[in-house]
Amino acid sequence: MTQDASLFQRRRPLTPAELAVIPWFKLLSLEERERAAADLKVTDANPGDTLCRTGRPVTYWFGVIDGLLKMSTDNSEGQTMTFTGIPPGGWFGEGTALKREAYRYNIQALRKSVVAGLHVDTFHWLLDHSISFNRFVMNQLNERLGQFIAAREIDRMTNPNIRVARSLAALFNPVLYPGLGTVLRITQQELAYLVGLSRQRVNQALTTLCEHQSIAVEYGGLRVIDLQALRAGIF
DNA sequence: TCATTAAATTGTT
DNA sequence: AACAATTTAATGA
Numbered sequence: 695m696t697q698d699a700s701l702f703q704r705r706r707p708l709t710p711a712e713l714a715v716i717p718w719f720k721l722l723s724l725e726e727r728e729r730a731a732a733d734l735k736v737t738d739a740n741p742g743d744t745l746c747r748t749g750r751p752v753t754y755w756f757g758v759i760d761g762l763l764k765m766s767t768d769n770s771e772g773q774t775m776t777f778t779g780i781p782p783g784g785w786f787g788e789g790t791a792l793k794r795e796a797y798r799y800n801i802q803a804l805r806k807s808v809v810a811g812l813h814v815d816t817f818h819w820l821l822d823h824s825i826s827f828n829r830f831v832m833n834q835l836n837e838r839l840g841q842f843i844a845a846r847e848i849d850r851m852t853n854p855n856i857r858v859a860r861s862l863a864a865l866f867n868p869v870l871y872p873g874l875g876t877v878l879r880i881t882q883q884e885l886a887y888l889v890g891l892s893r894q895r896v897n898q899a900l901t902t903l904c905e906h907q908s909i910a911v912e913y914g915g916l917r918v919i920d921l922q923a924l925r926a927g928i929f
Numbered sequence: 930t931c932a933t934t935a936a937a938t939t940g941t942t
Numbered sequence: 943a944a945c946a947a948t949t950t951a952a953t954g955a
Contacts, residue, residue: 894941
């Protein structure tokens with residue numbers, strides 16, 4: 695297990711290819727890009743690694759370059775509630791970074807991932823200097839709010855097929871994760887951790903979704919054919 | 930480049 | 943939870 699502080703001791707600068715995955719980077723002016731690029735650091739996270747934990751102070755605004763993360767909280771009974779998975783291109787923690795509060799959730803790597811971090815000071819500097827960046831963050835906050843509400847609904851649903859479908863639909867959110875195309879690399883085991891079901895049941899659900907022509911299951915991942923159907927969830 | 934082997938992932942019980 | 947079948951990744955000639 696690695697905590698956020700030690701995690702970023704192994705940091706290194708980003709490669710141009712990694713910068714290309716960051717959706718807000720191309721919105722910046724040349725000057726702003728330089729400043730952001732100078733501060734951006736990436737690190738590798740192994741499965742199970744904790745990127746941030748509830749109650750810890752915010753030092754970075756995080757984004758996924760490659761891999762897959764899980765956002766969850768522990769309720770009063772000690773049970774873990776998963777809000778969402780975060781695929782490449784996803785950035786999180788802006789709400790707490792804005793207010794310089796402590797994290798309200800845990801972020802864990804579901805598999806070996808590459809995670810970028812922007813220091814909160816630079817995050818605020820960008821907010822002060824770039825209208826486009828402000829718009830991006832605002833959009834992000836708004837969309838995330840919708841996700842949290844949806845996550846509650848998903849958690850109350852009993853039908854596993856619909857749970858899997860809606861969770862997948864959330865993962866393919868084009869606003870939050872713009873870089874993501876129609877294919878997502880995620881194993882059925884990872885999806886099981888995300889949705890909170892057994893791998894067998896996820897496998898069964900995926901087969902059903904396949905029969906409904908909503909997705910296509912591939913080795914080590916899947917392809918979305920009908921995102922609307924996943925959202926609507928008539929299975 | 931190809932064949933062989935190991936590891937990862939899937940499908941099923 | 944366990945198993946076999948399938949796919950990918952790694953290795954070395």
